[in-house]
Each structure stands twice: as C-alpha cells, then as structure tokens.
Amino acid sequence: MPKSIKSDFPLANAQPGDEFVYTHPEEAGYGAHALGQPLTAEMTELDLQHGMIVVVVEMDRETGWPLVSWTDTQGIGRITTVDPGNLALFVPSEPAL
Amino acid sequence: MSTISAGQLFTYAEQQALAAVFRKTQSPAAGSVYMGLSTAAASGVLDNTAATMAHASINEYATASGYARQVYGPVAPTVASPSVIYNTAVITWGPFTSAPGTCVWGICCDAASGTAANVIAAFLLSSTRTPSIGDSLQAAAGTGSAGVGFLCQV
Numbered sequence: 001m002p003k004s005i006k007s008d009f010p011l012a013n014a015q016p017g018d019e020f021v022y023t024h025p026e027e028a029g030y031g032a033h034a035l036g037q038p039l040t041a042e043m044t045e046l047d048l049q050h051g052m053i054v055v056v057v058e059m060d061r062e063t064g065w066p067l068v069s070w071t072d073t074q075g076i077g078r079i080t081t082v083d084p085g086n087l088a089l090f091v092p093s094e095p096a097l
Numbered sequence: 098m099s100t101i102s103a104g105q106l107f108t109y110a111e112q113q114a115l116a117a118v119f120r121k122t123q124s125p126a127a128g129s130v131y132m133g134l135s136t137a138a139a140s141g142v143l144d145n146t147a148a149t150m151a152h153a154s155i156n157e158y159a160t161a162s163g164y165a166r167q168v169y170g171p172v173a174p175t176v177a178s179p180s181v182i183y184n185t186a187v188i189t190w191g192p193f194t195s196a197p198g199t200c201v202w203g204i205c206c207d208a209a210s211g212t213a214a215n216v217i218a219a220f221l222l223s224s225t226r227t228p229s230i231g232d233s234l235q236a237a238a239g240t241g242s243a244g245v246g247f248l249c250q251v
Contacts, residue, residue, distance in 0.1 A: 043231060046235070076189050079166065
C-alpha cells in the first residue's frame with residue numbers, strides 16, 4: 001500500500017497518469033538545481049530540463065514520494081523520484097483547449 | 098549462503114521459469130520489469146536465495162537521491178542455446194539530487210518501487226560508478242554479446 005506524504009503541492013496528491021510541467025524559476029534543470037550550479041554539457045543533455053512534461057508513475061511504496069516518468073533530449077524514457085523538497089517545481093499541466 | 102554471479106537469475110526467478118515451462122503454474126501476465134542499482138560488493142554479498150528487494154543483501158540505492166528503478170525493456174529471448182535476453186535501449190538513471198554512493202550491480206525486479214518487489218536477476222557492472230549530485234548514469238544498450246548491456250541467460 002503506497003504511503004502518502006503530507007503536502008499541499010499538487011504533485012504530492014496526484015494520481016498515476018497525471019501530467020505536470022517541470023518549472024524552475026531560473027529555468028535551471030533538475031540536476032543543476034540540486035547541484036546549485038550549471039552541469040557539464042554532457043550532463044545538461046541528460047538533465048530534466050525546464051519546461052519538460054512529466055507523468056506520475058506511482059507513489060513510492062516505501063516513502064510515498066512521487067515517481068515521475070519523462071523523456072530526455074536523447075529520446076530515452078526516464079523515471080525519477082521527486083523528494084518533498086522539490087515538489088514545488090512541478091506545476092500541473094494545463095489541459096489543451 | 099550461495100552468492101550470485103553476473104547475469105544470473107535469482108532462485109525465485111529460476112523457480113518461476115521452471116514452473117511456467119513445465120506448466121506447474123501459469124506465467125505472470127506480460128508487463129514491465131525494472132532495473133535497480135545496488136551497492137552490494139562484487140563478490141560474497143548478493144544472496145541468490147533473496148526473493149524480494151527487502152533482502153539484506155540487496156543494498157539498493159535510496160530514493161532520497163532522486164534515484165528510481167528504470168524500465169528494463171528486454172528483447173525476446175534469442176533463438177540460441179543458451180538463449181539470452183538483454184536490454185534493447187540505453188538505460189539512464191537520475192539526475193541525482195544527492196550523491197547515492199557507488200553502484201556495483203544492476204538488479205532486475207518486478208515493480209517500479211517498494212521492497213516487496215520480487216528479484217529476477219543480478220548483473221555485475223563492468224566497472225563501478227559513483228555519480229555526483231546532478232549527474233545521470235547511463236548503461237549501454239545490449240547487443241547479445243557478453244559485457245554489453247544487461248545480458249542474462251538461463
């Protein structure tokens with residue numbers, strides 16, 4: 001039974017299949033945000049970049065933290081765990097009009 | 098304890114395979130299996146009788162690092178003896194939001210998260226890797242040749 005985490009951020013209360021946009025106030029990638037400075041060109045190419053869409057896979061069955069899938073710039077499908085400190089960086093995707 | 102070698106099925110998976118082909122039980126439904134990363138030492142630690150990712154010998158990376166298991170995506174078993182199976186595409190983990198330690202093994206299991214996942218096979222990395230914060234970690238796509246990608250044979 002997946003746990004849930006207590007947070008008002010939409011990603012913490014999402015369901016599998018829900019879409020979000022990774023949105024960084026300074027347009028930094030997810031790895032660059034964690035490091036606090038730009039990554040090498042090679043790692044930047046592999047980073048979750050500002051504006052990319054992620055889809056909720058499930059909530060981690062031990063921690064309750066969201067697992068999100070996304071596609072990197074090489075076209076490779078990825079899954080990344082989002083820790084509670086980074087939930088604010090994921091904004092619900094607006095439905096198409 | 099019996100330890101495991103590279104590209105070897107865990108006892109759990111051997112039992113699943115034998116039970117399926119000799120029609121003792123029905124095979125699990127088709128679906129994804131996942132590749133995790135383990136910090137277990139290269140020899141003498143991984144126990145081939147481990148049934149789940151909860152086993153003390155597994156030593157999987159912590160999710161607190163941004164880590165998550167990735168879809169393995171194998172080919173159909175090859176028409177050869179021994180028949181082999183391997184990943185068809187590059188597999189990439191991360192980006193890591195904290196340093197996760199040194200990975201030594203890839204561990205294939207049957208769920209995207211959780212220690213209740215059943216273990217299938219273990220793959221010794223050709224060289225260990227210690228990603229830093231912000232890094233992503235890539236494994237090559239398999240070709241069917243030993244030492245390239247995650248290749249397993251019965």
